[in-house]
Amino acid sequence: MVGIYFSGTGNSKYAVELFCSEYNKDSRAYSIEDDEALTAIKESDLIVFAYPVQFSTIPKILRDYITDHKALWMNKKVFLIATMGLFSGDGAGILGRLLKKHGAKPVGGLHLKMPDSIADEKALKRPLQKNKELVKQAEQKIKESVNRLKAGNPTKEGMGPLYRLAGFFGQRAYFGHKTKAYSSKLKVDTDSCIGCGKCEKVCPMGNMAIKDKKAVSSDRCTMCYRCINICPNQALTLLGKRVVEQCGIEKYR
Numbered sequence: 001m002v003g004i005y006f007s008g009t010g011n012s013k014y015a016v017e018l019f020c021s022e023y024n025k026d027s028r029a030y031s032i033e034d035d036e037a038l039t040a041i042k043e044s045d046l047i048v049f050a051y052p053v054q055f056s057t058i059p060k061i062l063r064d065y066i067t068d069h070k071a072l073w074m075n076k077k078v079f080l081i082a083t084m085g086l087f088s089g090d091g092a093g094i095l096g097r098l099l100k101k102h103g104a105k106p107v108g109g110l111h112l113k114m115p116d117s118i119a120d121e122k123a124l125k126r127p128l129q130k131n132k133e134l135v136k137q138a139e140q141k142i143k144e145s146v147n148r149l150k151a152g153n154p155t156k157e158g159m160g161p162l163y164r165l166a167g168f169f170g171q172r173a174y175f176g177h178k179t180k181a182y183s184s185k186l187k188v189d190t191d192s193c194i195g196c197g198k199c200e201k202v203c204p205m206g207n208m209a210i211k212d213k214k215a216v217s218s219d220r221c222t223m224c225y226r227c228i229n230i231c232p233n234q235a236l237t238l239l240g241k242r243v244v245e246q247c248g249i250e251k252y253r
């Protein structure tokens with residue numbers, strides 16, 4: 001088994017690494033940004049994916065990865081882990097369906113409620129203790145789910161028509177368009193930006209650059225929130241107007 005993930009603030013990475021180590025101490029997880037991931041995928045017949053749900057769908061960068069490498073998925077067994085702040089309906093099922101189109105066989109799914117990565121929306125923020133509890137609960141769910149997968153009775157969260165209806169009417173019908181293309185909406189507060197270049201380093205899309213000692217963003221943002229959560233001067237925003245709380249899994253473990 002191999003783990004494959006995309007992760008903005010570390011939740012999905014943490015989840016799939018734990019899943020892999022519980023399943024088998026030799027199993028490893030790779031980011032889709034890691035060149036070695038492709039070889040690992042080719043060599044494994046069971047792939048566990050993990051990713052953050054965005055508006056009840058898959059981040060654009062992950063969708064593109066799946067379609068850019070569509071020849072890889074034929075006959076692979078796939079298990080989908082969707083991490084989310086609150087709700088996704090069919091967060092696991094939506095990637096399962098995309099992979100199935102390319103010949104994969106979805107065997108199960110897991111939904112994990114974890115700290116919300118959207119740093120600039122006050123309504124989504126929870127107290128630190130609550131986020132720590134969510135991570136503990138997620139760990140417990142992962143262990144149970146691994147045991148069920150090993151026993152041949154995998155969890156199927158987010159898979160099936162009722163979950164699909166919930167994902168569509170709960171979110172995608174209204175917000176799904178936001179992930180159809182990369183975003184050009186990332187904003188830089190040039191008064192606060194100190195031009196340190198951290199955003200440029202962490203961006204998985206090459207969307208950030210430093211020009212004249214200030215960060216500038218382009219139109220290729222996959223909304224992972226890495227840069228917003230790491231900016232030392234809270235100079236970046238995307239969905240909201242002001243950074244409320246910067247997050248990262250290391251704060252909540």
Ligand SMILES: Cc1cc2nc3c(=O)[nH]c(=O)nc-3n(C[C@H](O)[C@H](O)[C@H](O)COP(=O)(O)O)c2cc1C
Pocket residue numbers: 006007008009010011012013051052053054055056057083084085086087088114115116117118171223224225
């Ligand atoms: C642009 C964006 C949209 C999101 N949409 C949803 C959503 O529809 N439902 C939900 O429960 N969480 C949503 N979230 C929260 C993330 O899915 C959640 O925090 C996830 O665990 C982050 O994982 P990561 O740390 O691996 O990036 C969204 C986050 C972002 C950045």
